[in-house]
Amino acid sequence: MFAFLLQSVASTFDRPAIDLHALAPEFVLTGALVVVLLVDLFTPKGSRGIVPSVAGIGILAAMVPVLTLALDGADRSMFGGAYVVDNFSLVLQAMFLLAAYVVVLLSTNYVAEGDYAEGEYYFLLLCALLGMLVMASSRDLITMFVALELLSIPAYMLAGWRKRDRRGNEAGVKYYLMGVFASAVMLYGMSLLYGISGSTLFSDIALAVARGNGLGDTTPLITLGVVFVLIGFAFKVSAVPFHTWAPDTYEGAPTPVTAFLAVSSKAAGFVALLQLILIAFIGRDDVVGPLMWVLAALTMTVGNLIALRQTNIVRMLAYSGVAQAGFMLAPLAVVGSNSDGARSAVVTYLLIYAAMNLGAFAVVLIVARKTRSAEIASWGGLFEYAPGLTVLMTVFLFSLAGIPPLGGWLAKFVVFRALLSPDLTAGGVILAVVVGVNSVIALYYYANVARQMWMNPVPDGDRTPVRIPFSLAAAVTLSVVLTVAFGVSDLATHLGDLATFLPA
Amino acid sequence: MIAIAQVTPVWYLVLASVVFAIGAVGLLVRRNPLVMFMCVELMLNAVTLTFVTFSRMLNDVNGQTVVVFVLVVAAAEVVVGLGIIVALLRKQPSATADDLTVLKG
Amino acid sequence: MSDFLRDYLTVGIFGLTGVALVGLLLGLGSLLRPTRPQPQKYINYESGVDPVGTGWGQSNVRYYIFALLFVMFDVEAVFIFPFATRVDAYGWFGLIEMGIFIVVLALGLLYAWKKKVLRWV
Numbered sequence: 001m002f003a004f005l006l007q008s009v010a011s012t013f014d015r016p017a018i019d020l021h022a023l024a025p026e027f028v029l030t031g032a033l034v035v036v037l038l039v040d041l042f043t044p045k046g047s048r049g050i051v052p053s054v055a056g057i058g059i060l061a062a063m064v065p066v067l068t069l070a071l072d073g074a075d076r077s078m079f080g081g082a083y084v085v086d087n088f089s090l091v092l093q094a095m096f097l098l099a100a101y102v103v104v105l106l107s108t109n110y111v112a113e114g115d116y117a118e119g120e121y122y123f124l125l126l127c128a129l130l131g132m133l134v135m136a137s138s139r140d141l142i143t144m145f146v147a148l149e150l151l152s153i154p155a156y157m158l159a160g161w162r163k164r165d166r167r168g169n170e171a172g173v174k175y176y177l178m179g180v181f182a183s184a185v186m187l188y189g190m191s192l193l194y195g196i197s198g199s200t201l202f203s204d205i206a207l208a209v210a211r212g213n214g215l216g217d218t219t220p221l222i223t224l225g226v227v228f229v230l231i232g233f234a235f236k237v238s239a240v241p242f243h244t245w246a247p248d249t250y251e252g253a254p255t256p257v258t259a260f261l262a263v264s265s266k267a268a269g270f271v272a273l274l275q276l277i278l279i280a281f282i283g284r285d286d287v288v289g290p291l292m293w294v295l296a297a298l299t300m301t302v303g304n305l306i307a308l309r310q311t312n313i314v315r316m317l318a319y320s321g322v323a324q325a326g327f328m329l330a331p332l333a334v335v336g337s338n339s340d341g342a343r344s345a346v347v348t349y350l351l352i353y354a355a356m357n358l359g360a361f362a363v364v365l366i367v368a369r370k371t372r373s374a375e376i377a378s379w380g381g382l383f384e385y386a387p388g389l390t391v392l393m394t395v396f397l398f399s400l401a402g403i404p405p406l407g408g409w410l411a412k413f414v415v416f417r418a419l420l421s422p423d424l425t426a427g428g429v430i431l432a433v434v435v436g437v438n439s440v441i442a443l444y445y446y447a448n449v450a451r452q453m454w455m456n457p458v459p460d461g462d463r464t465p466v467r468i469p470f471s472l473a474a475a476v477t478l479s480v481v482l483t484v485a486f487g488v489s490d491l492a493t494h495l496g497d498l499a500t501f502l503p504a
Numbered sequence: 505m506i507a508i509a510q511v512t513p514v515w516y517l518v519l520a521s522v523v524f525a526i527g528a529v530g531l532l533v534r535r536n537p538l539v540m541f542m543c544v545e546l547m548l549n550a551v552t553l554t555f556v557t558f559s560r561m562l563n564d565v566n567g568q569t570v571v572v573f574v575l576v577v578a579a580a581e582v583v584v585g586l587g588i589i590v591a592l593l594r595k596q597p598s599a600t601a602d603d604l605t606v607l608k609g
Numbered sequence: 610m611s612d613f614l615r616d617y618l619t620v621g622i623f624g625l626t627g628v629a630l631v632g633l634l635l636g637l638g639s640l641l642r643p644t645r646p647q648p649q650k651y652i653n654y655e656s657g658v659d660p661v662g663t664g665w666g667q668s669n670v671r672y673y674i675f676a677l678l679f680v681m682f683d684v685e686a687v688f689i690f691p692f693a694t695r696v697d698a699y700g701w702f703g704l705i706e707m708g709i710f711i712v713v714l715a716l717g718l719l720y721a722w723k724k725k726v727l728r729w730v
Contacts, residue, residue: 013698041723149577160588169592184547195558579684583677
């Protein structure tokens with residue numbers, strides 16, 4: 001977004017029109033960041049609990065301008081079209097803010113009770129959130145790159161937050177090395193796209209990419225650029241074969257950070273993919289479609305098959321997240337014939353996935369407070385001493401598996417609808433069959449956890465009830481209400497249809 | 505005098521692609537986390553060279569703007585990455601990527 | 610001969626002169642000086658201190674945080690230079706924008722200061 005300032009150096013300087021209302025969510029969040037940092041620096045060491053409250057209030061305060069912008073309804077475009085506020089960005093920004101708020105709720109007790117730096121934790125969380133908000137509005141390569149790094153670099157640090165633990169270190173190093181490798185590949189793709197189009201704006205790139213001229217015969221160069229950029233984001237959404245970091249990082253990172261990576265960070269990757277594929281590369285669905293088809297089919301199949309063998313619940317959720325990413329990639333394979341349907345399906349799926357996955361992680365955190373273990377075997381007989389939690393976890397697991405009338409069912413349904421309409425194509429039908437088969441496989445490992453909770457005996461015979469701190473209870477309540485509401489109402493599909501891009 | 509071809513911008517693009525490939529292969533082949541990390545820097549430098557060359561070919565200043573952002577982001581990545589790697593090497597002073605096996609993908 | 614090659618010819622002549630000069634002086638020295646080799650003379654020069662251990666000995670990373678801070682703040686300056694060349698054209702708008710930028714950087718420095726990493730240990 002600063003490109004505009006530097007670009008004007010050559011000519012006389014025109015002051016860019018800055019729409020303060022459009023930028024208000026980012027400004028409020030930046031203010032919250034600064035306050036979090038200062039509060040952490042200038043409060044005495046013992047006073048814990050202030051920083052998470054400030055962070056939570058900051059996130060909710062940033063929600064206010066998002067809502068006023070949504071009520072206002074006007075599409076706003078700034079910096080020559082590099083930064084846009086449209087329905088798409090508002091829906092996704094609201095989702096990022098809500099998801100981050102739930103992550104703050106999940107973190108409060110975990111961070112306060114462990115030996116962790118508290119102020120920095122929330123500061124970095126808000127930094128990453130700011131990057132996600134910018135990502136949802138960016139329609140320019142530079143802005144998108146800065147947004148991606150703003151959300152990735154804090155995430156590298158958060159992943160290695162347990163720095164006295166070997167697994168924590170390993171999680172950080174693996175995520176970091178894979179992440180920077182991915183962003184370097186993506187940047188090289190961006191440089192090729194810039195060379196072809198002579199501009200960093202998505203709308204200009206769309207023209208050049210579809211037309212295919214520019215500096216001589218550049219079709220192979222365009223293909224290379226498009227593929228490199230998409231592969232860079234495939235790492236972010238942990239698509240197979242670029243998923244190898246995900247399970248290790250998820251297991252080694254603190255569990256609230258795992259929830260953040262699995263939901264918000266992955267959603268940010270999908271937001272970037274949607275913007276790139278539907279705005280910048282829309283003329284090249286002959287390249288994007290097959291690539292996404294292969295990625296989607298591989299991702300859900302491999303993710304599910306490995307998830308079957310997991311004995312650790314966090315690793316199982318990690319691989320299930322990989323498989324879910326495959327379901328979300330599937331609509332992008334038919335982007336050539338049904339671009340609106342694909343966009344709507346992915347946004348709907350993202351909203352539902354965020355609700356149910358955060359809920360599942362919240363229950364994992366609560367149970368781990370008692371059992372001190374993440375092994376699925378330690379969940380045996382949960383129903384005997386925590387029936388409420390068992391019901392809630394069952395709701396989240398069955399929703400992830402896609403059983404009606406829960407949210408996950410609707411998410412699968414919109415994917416099928418996007419693949420099979422407006423008319424049947426061979427690729428769409430085969431992919432729909434793959435999605436169907438994988439949904440059945442996934443049911444097995446989700447049901448396995450449920451069986452463990454309902455039927456098996458308590459492993460150590462300890463039947464004392466689980467104490468649930470207030471913030472975790474709030475997080476679970478929010479998640480379960482949304483998971484059920486998304487399933488029984490058309491709220492999510494409605495938001496998905498609503499999230500349209502500003503016409504270029 | 506021996507005729508030497510004029511250095512055209514395409515040479516720089518080829519050089520950048522070679523440097524990028526060296527970095528990518530190095531990252532996949534080398535096992536010391538610090539060396540792997542230097543390979544990433546090599547890849548980023550190839551990217552900036554490509555951007556500057558295209559900027560020159562297209563006579564457009566935007567490409568140079570990107571380079572400034574890439575530089576700053578690369579510095580931020582260096583700082584964070586060194587922090588993470590030092591934290592690892594404090595625990596395991598001679599760790600290579602092959603030793604990172606507590607967690608199995 | 611093109612201008613392009615003429616420039617390189619100058620560089621070449623300059624380089625050759627340098628090499629020749631060094632060769633001449635060292636050659637003269639070896640002709641004039643007495644030659645009495647002793648093992649002491651083949652030890653690496655370490656400012657007068659006898660070297661201990663191998664060249665791969667680990668050194669204290671006491672200064673590594675200073676280095677990291679330096680890298681970060683040094684690179685951020687790259688945004689200030691283009692701004693400084695056109696400060697009059699940007700006017701108040703540019704000054705305020707740059708002021709915000711520098712305040713944010715200063716916050717980082719304040720953080721480092723409060724966390725006592727700027728102290729010389």
